[in-house]
Amino acid sequence: MLKKIYGAALIGTKGVLVRCEADVEQGFPTITFIGSLAASVREAADRVRTALGNSGFHLEPRRVTLNLSPAELRKEGCAYDLPIAVSLLAAYGELPENLLTDTLFAGELSLSGEILPVRGVLSMVRCAAAAGLKRCFLPLENLREGSVIGGIDCYGVSTLAELSVLLRGRTPLPEPAVFSEESLPLEETPDFSDLAGQELVKRATLLAAGGRHNILYIGPAGTGKSMIASRLPYILPAMSREERLSVSEIYSISGLLPPDRPLMTKRPYRSPHHTVTGLALSGGGQKPRPGEISLAHEGVLFLDELPEYHAATLEVLRQPLEEHLVHIARVSGNYTFPANFQLVCAMNPCKCGFWPDRNRCRCTESQVRTYLSHISKPLLDRIDLCAETEAVPFAALQQKKRPKENPVMQRAVERVRNIQERRFQGSGIHFNAEMSPAQIEAYCSLCPEDSAFLESLYNTGAMSARALHKLLKVARTAADFDGSAEIQRAHLAEALAYRSPEEKYWGSISKLARQSIRYPHTRRQH
Incomplete structure (x- = not known):
């Protein structure tokens, strides 16, 4: 039978x-x-x-x-x-x-x-x-x-x-x-108000969340880089049902879905140790399983102490950052895992963490160069924003009660995301960070004076074509936060300011060590 x-x-x-x-x-x-x-x-x-x-x-x-x-x-x-x-x-x-x-x-x-x-x-x-x-x-x-x-x-x-x-x-x-989602246990939500000071870095984080830009925090130890990164998922818009199911599927096949939480409702936040292997990051094995990249799908992948990662491990990120997919080939077949994540990185400026403060930094110029060279230029070009954290004044640390910031920041991010949804409707993309060169030309037009300035900057070799496009994408996001249809000089200046640390640390070190590159004053609120 x-x-x-x-x-x-x-x-x-x-x-x-x-x-x-x-x-x-x-x-x-x-x-x-x-x-x-x-x-x-x-x-x-x-x-x-x-x-x-x-x-x-x-x-x-x-x-x-x-x-x-x-x-x-x-x-x-x-x-x-x-x-x-x-x-x-x-x-x-x-x-x-x-x-x-x-x-x-x-x-x-x-x-x-x-x-x-x-x-x-x-x-x-x-x-x-x-x-x-x-x-x-x-x-x-x-x-x-x-x-x-x-x-x-x-x-x-x-x-x-x-x-x-x-x-x-x-x-x-x-x-x-x-x-019933009401049966799910409540989760604790860390708030940006826990972080004293660092208003400019919070602004950079807001821009990153609004346009889904990859961001790098750089500064001395103990200045709040990890705290800021861990709070970024909580100002992102709530996941749609399809996103929740997609993320939950990944955690289910990985055996990481909590018994009391069969549906992932919060955006993932993954922070692998710097000793992680490329295989653990991308996924694989005899029977391929998702790696940290896929576990961060629809959420945040945070790499702390970025230069401490093996160079080959970091290079694994390049293709998923472009395609939002991880491809694994085996004799038994080809496997594809989703990897649509936002990359957030943090690092000290040197091994001891105090460069370019020559009064405190114990590193030689050669040691600083070696430390920074662990991050390849192609990977650096895939990071849209570079925000520099500074030591927090004692008075700011003593401030007792600060109002909750997450709700205000999340509403601002949702408003900007809605602008982008309308802008890119029917195009297959959703965020400013995903714009193609043709879309950049259509939505990131500049006045003749600003265009001439960017042309002169590009012709000096100070940035690659990819870096130039990243700059315009960030400026577009800054304009969206202001509700401006056109990119103004202030938006372009802000986008340039958040690339200044990259030039400061990866440009001519001996020259830039003698000058102080500061962010321009910004009066914008969340």
Whole structure:
């Protein structure tokens, strides 16, 4: 007797339906698997046979053939245990048909018949709902995660015996699980008011959030660089439902989705240590998993102490910053993970952290050059804003109560993001930072005097074509915050000011060490 049951495979972050076919015939007792299977799936024969026996099913020894299709798709992991077991029971005539059609099964089996949780349930249920399946049976621990999708009935089961009772109709099905965001625990929200001083750096952070620009904070240790970076996600607009599901899928297949929070509602913030490898950053492995870049999808990737990272590790960032995707090639197939993140970096200006203050800095000019050279020019060109932090005055530290700043900053960012949505409607992009050269020409026009100034600056070799475009994108964002349709001189000056630290530290060090480059005064409020 031939029976077909649905399971699901994971390709990247997406689920793909897999049909599990079981055929039972008279013949030499054996179980044969076909369908491009990894060792973990072939081992299911022993797990399933023992689990069925310990669950009270004593099946007559026969010749069993199990096919998992589509055949060209590589099947890995233990989530196929449950559909294999159900297809066997159905093929032996132990289960009726009514609850087997249009149903997804996913779960790992222990030898005792317990149904264990698996990774990637969110993606599996999502693909089942998209395919029009009516219900799914999941491990009890994965039930809340599966119920996030909606449009498909989700039931949680803890043992194979419990599942068989439900499928045989001996016990009526319980009410399907219903997910409510109100049931999620509240999260603590750090506020920018916790940071004393650094108003110009906060302004740079606001520009970065508004136009989704990559930003580098540079300054002595203890001046608040990490504090500012950790608060940036909290002034970004709330994620849409599609963004929440996309991020949650990544965390689900990585095994990082908290049990009490099956849906990610806050933008991710990832801060890998500087000893992280390129593989851990980009993702990979024999069975590719998302790396830190993909875990920061729709959020912030923060790299603290940037020069301490290995040069090869930093170069991994270049392609994802342009394409917003990570591509991984394996013999078993090609995998693609989303990586649409905002890059935020921080660093000291030298090894001791006090350059160019010659009264405190112990580094030689050669040591400073070596330290700064760890960051390649191509990577530096992909950073739109460079903000310099300074020591905070004692009086600012003593200020007791400061009003909350996050709500005001977030409203300003949302207003600017709405301007960009209208500007780029139908173009396939959403932020000023993503503008193409043609769009820069269309939306970043300058008056003749400002255009001539930028031309002279470019002709001196002070910046690359990419850096020039980054400058205009930041100026466009500054104009959006002011509600200005055109880029004015003040907007261009502000964008240039936030590139000044780059020239200060990566320009002619011996020359610029004798001069002080300061930000122009800005009167703009959030």
